[in-house]
Amino acid sequence: MQGEKEFTCNQTAALRTLARYDEPVQLIEESGTPMPAPSIDTANTDISSEDDDLHHLSHSDLVNIVKQLRNEIHRKTALLSSFNTLFQDISQKREAIVCVLQLIDNISAIKSSTDKLEVRSIAATARPQSIGEEWQQHVATHTASCNWWKSGNPRSLKSCSGNGQQPSVTHSNPPQGTTAAGRESGPASATPRGVPQRPPKGPKRKLNQQQPSNKNNSSFNNFCQNCKTSSLLAIWAACIPNLHNKDKLIILSANLRGFRTNIGELTHSFILKEDIDIAATVETFLDDTVEESFGKIPGYTHWFRRDRISGHGGGIALCHRETLQVQHLEINVPDWMEVMFFRITMEDSSALLLCVMYRPQWQGRDPLLYLTEHLDDIQTSVNCQNTVVVGDLNQHLVMHASDDLIGVHGLQNHVDFPTHILGGSLDPVLSDFGEAVICKPLQTIGSSDHIAVLTHVNIRPHTQECYEREIWNWRHADWGAIQQSLRNTDWQESLTGDANALIEWLIQYFLSLQREYVPHHSYTVRPTDQPWFGYRCQLASDAKCKAWRRP
Numbered sequence: 001m002q003g004e005k006e007f008t009c010n011q012t013a014a015l016r017t018l019a020r021y022d023e024p025v026q027l028i029e030e031s032g033t034p035m036p037a038p039s040i041d042t043a044n045t046d047i048s049s050e051d052d053d054l055h056h057l058s059h060s061d062l063v064n065i066v067k068q069l070r071n072e073i074h075r076k077t078a079l080l081s082s083f084n085t086l087f088q089d090i091s092q093k094r095e096a097i098v099c100v101l102q103l104i105d106n107i108s109a110i111k112s113s114t115d116k117l118e119v120r121s122i123a124a125t126a127r128p129q130s131i132g133e134e135w136q137q138h139v140a141t142h143t144a145s146c147n148w149w150k151s152g153n154p155r156s157l158k159s160c161s162g163n164g165q166q167p168s169v170t171h172s173n174p175p176q177g178t179t180a181a182g183r184e185s186g187p188a189s190a191t192p193r194g195v196p197q198r199p200p201k202g203p204k205r206k207l208n209q210q211q212p213s214n215k216n217n218s219s220f221n222n223f224c225q226n227c228k229t230s231s232l233l234a235i236w237a238a239c240i241p242n243l244h245n246k247d248k249l250i251i252l253s254a255n256l257r258g259f260r261t262n263i264g265e266l267t268h269s270f271i272l273k274e275d276i277d278i279a280a281t282v283e284t285f286l287d288d289t290v291e292e293s294f295g296k297i298p299g300y301t302h303w304f305r306r307d308r309i310s311g312h313g314g315g316i317a318l319c320h321r322e323t324l325q326v327q328h329l330e331i332n333v334p335d336w337m338e339v340m341f342f343r344i345t346m347e348d349s350s351a352l353l354l355c356v357m358y359r360p361q362w363q364g365r366d367p368l369l370y371l372t373e374h375l376d377d378i379q380t381s382v383n384c385q386n387t388v389v390v391g392d393l394n395q396h397l398v399m400h401a402s403d404d405l406i407g408v409h410g411l412q413n414h415v416d417f418p419t420h421i422l423g424g425s426l427d428p429v430l431s432d433f434g435e436a437v438i439c440k441p442l443q444t445i446g447s448s449d450h451i452a453v454l455t456h457v458n459i460r461p462h463t464q465e466c467y468e469r470e471i472w473n474w475r476h477a478d479w480g481a482i483q484q485s486l487r488n489t490d491w492q493e494s495l496t497g498d499a500n501a502l503i504e505w506l507i508q509y510f511l512s513l514q515r516e517y518v519p520h521h522s523y524t525v526r527p528t529d530q531p532w533f534g535y536r537c538q539l540a541s542d543a544k545c546k547a548w549r550r551p
Contacts, residue, residue, distance in 0.1 A: 255450035259284035262446030284315035353384035365401035
C-alpha cells in the first residue's frame, strides 16, 4: 500500500496478485465517494448489536424467544436432576456390589477350607442319620479308635477302693451278636485277624443270653454306694456353678452357627468349664418350633431369645447365672434388627447396659447407625452408667459406621485378635471401661467357624446367694414331752453362775428341747424363688415332678 493508511477498492487487484489469487475481482457496485471508516467499540459491540436486534423484534417474536428459553431451562434442569439421580444410584449399587463381591470371596474361601476343618464333635449333631458316617470317617483316620472299634471288647468297670459293695458284674463280654458299641457282628469269639484280644480286667461272669438288657436290672445298678455318692457329687459340682461373690464379671460371646447342633459343647466345654456369668450367642438358627426351655443349663436362667422373624438363620440367645440381677429390656427396635438389651446391676448399685447384636453382611450400615443414634437414649432411660456391646457385627464391611459408633460414644474395641478361622476379626467387644476389660480367644464351638471370645470385666456384680431356712412344725410338736422334761429338770443345780451364764444356759436348753420334740427340716431358698412360692408349693411341685417321672 506504499505507506498509505487508507485502502481503496482499486488496490484490491494488486493485493490479490501479491497473495497469488488468480481469479479476477468483479465489482458489483462502485461508489465515487469513499465510505468513512467505522469506529469500532470493542466493549459494546456485541451488546449493542443484540440490543438493536431485540428492538426490531415484534411482540410475538419476543414471546416465542422467551418460551424457547424457558423450555431450554426446563430441559437442562431435568437433565441435571437425572444425572444426580443416576449418580446416587450408581453409588448405592457400587456399595451393594462391593458387599456381594466380599460375600462371594468369603464363601469361596470357606468352601476351599472345608476340607481342612477338624471335626471336634461327633455326637453333638442335629443330623442323627450322619452319626454313623462321621464315626466311620473318624475310625478310618484315628489308629487308636480303629483298634478299639475292631477289638470288640469294651473297657471293663474299674474296681472300687471304697467300703461299699463291689459290683458283681463287669460287662467285658457283650451278648453274642453285638459288640461294645451295639453294632451287629458274628459270635463273640470272632475277632478280626491280626488284632490281638485284650485280656479282661477283673472278674467276669457271662451274662444270660435270654436276660433282657434293660437299665432297671439290678445287675446294671449294683454299684458301690460310696462311688455312687461321689459320682453324684461330682456331677452336681460340674452342673451347678459356684455361687460365691466374684470380683469380676465373665462374659462369653460366640457365633454358634446353629444352637441345636452346638449346645452340648457350648455347655460343658465353655460355660461350665470357664465358670461363665453371662453367655451371649448369635446365629442360633432357632424359630418358634423350638421350645423356650430347650438347652437350659442347671444354675442358669432359660435362654432369652430373639429369633429371626422372616427367613432362616440369624437369631440371638442369652442366658445368665441365676444369682445375678439381670433384667431383659423390652426396647422397641425395627423388626429387621437382631439386637437385645440387658440391664445388669452391680454391687455398688450402679448398672451396666449390655447390648447383644448380630449384623448380617447384607444389612449394610443401618444397624450401627441405629446404635449410634439411640444408644445414649436407651442408656439414659434405664439409668445405666456404662455400656458393653458384644456380638457379630462384621464391622470390616462398614468401617466408617463402626468408627462413628466408637467415636461418638467413647467406646473401645478390646478384641485385637482374629475371631474367624480365616483370620478376620468379626466379633468385637466394645465398652467404655477402658483397661478394666480384658478379652482373650478360646476355641471354635463345635461346627462353628467363629472363635469364642472370653471377656473379663473387672467390676463386681450384685449376686443373690441361696440360704437355708429351718421350718418348724409347731402344730405337731410333742408338748407333753416338753412339759415333762421341764418338770424333771433340777433347776437348783442347773441355775448357777452369773446372769450371762444363766441366760446362755437357758437359751441352749430350750433350743435343745425344741429340736428334740418339734418336727423340723431344712429348706433351701433360691434367688429365683418367688415370694409366694413357699415350702408347701415346693412340696407340691416335687410331688408333681415325681409323678411325671414315675415309670
